[in-house]
Amino acid sequence: MEPLDPQLRQLIDEGLPAAMPDEHAQERGLAAFVAHVEGSPPPIPPAAGAGSGLTKLLVGVATLGAVTTGGWAATRTPSEPSRPVVREPAPSAEPAPLAEGSMEETPSPAVPAPSSQPPPPPVLPTPTASATARPRNRRASTPTEAAKPSVADQLKAEATLIAKAESALDRGKPREALALCDFHREGFDAPQLTTERTAIAAMAACMVDETDTAAGEAFVRAHPKSALAKRVRQRCGLTSTPSKSTSP
């Protein structure tokens, strides 16, 4: 291959040093990244991950707590007390795929198999003292009726969570939205706002990977007259109502 035009080469050689970040950026980024790495669990085989109980919940907190919404500040630690205990997002039959292992992230054709790591962590909502979000598989020793939140309290907490997920979507943070959707799915015994969650997860999946419209199409099929369907169509670039599924 012949060498580059000397004037262009000069432009690159002189301009590139100015493209380097300042030291503060590196320091800031490294702090956040180390927090992320330290907070992330090693890959857990499905069988081992299924019954890890509270450990897994705490690992989920560490994972979800590593990054802030607005960027990459690294001041939070996994043991921060004000965060709710969350279960690590687990494989689910939910129609909204998380698209974490999409081909977009495949570094090279020689590198196979996407991983099943969870999405980058969001800022979790901080429920009030009457916190109603609770992990479904937590080992409550003696669950009593008195300990159960009221329907109104739960609905309020769900609405807060869904609003945060929607806000994350609007701010262009689909992974954060997906993590919040996971939190909603795992955190309530009988969630009420499942339609809203499914719509948000579908839109987020489309934002993460624009070719990942399966969840969006499924939602539009299931809720063709819903006001959310219009938004899902827009966000996922679905021009019209998808035809009925032909799969068996």
Place this chain on the structure above:
Amino acid sequence: MTDSDEHLHSQTVGSNPRRRRDPAAQWVIDAYREHFRYTWALVGRLGVPSSHIEDVVQEIFIVLHRRRHDFRNESSVKTWLHGIALRVARRHRGRIQRGELDPLPPDARSKAPSIEARVAGRAQLARLDALLDQLPDAQREVFVLAEVAQLRAPEIAQVMGIKLNTVYSRLRLARGRMKASLEAMRSADTEAHGAA
């Protein structure tokens, strides 16, 4: 680990700063230290607005961390990183083009570009980016990988998942356009100086 790293570690990990890391995680952190600055410079040339570079670079290394167990020694970490950077930057550009992200957040708008432009290197960088902005994305990616990242054509073909001939073809077109645009830019500069 240096003293500052240890301090950083203790700040972020808290109770047990000397806990041994998962070796694979340590590998990723080492890669971060080694390639952060370079990746930052690369991402900017791939069309990510300067106000977004920090987040995009972070995302690149998070992907590297997430996929750390997939890494094989068939290629260098740097080559692997190029592939991730290319795809994350491409996706980010797409989101900006679709209006899902604002290329200039308010804090970036408030900056006065003329201050940065006084520095010669910044001015050259601005010219380079202006020329790169005129290339189609596919040509831009090949040009940046070849001329900025200095990858060889077969490596580019591997990273991008395209044929070797396509690499040569795109690179030839990109070089031609860049050269023509640079000449046009210089002519415009000369005319402007002449008029003044």
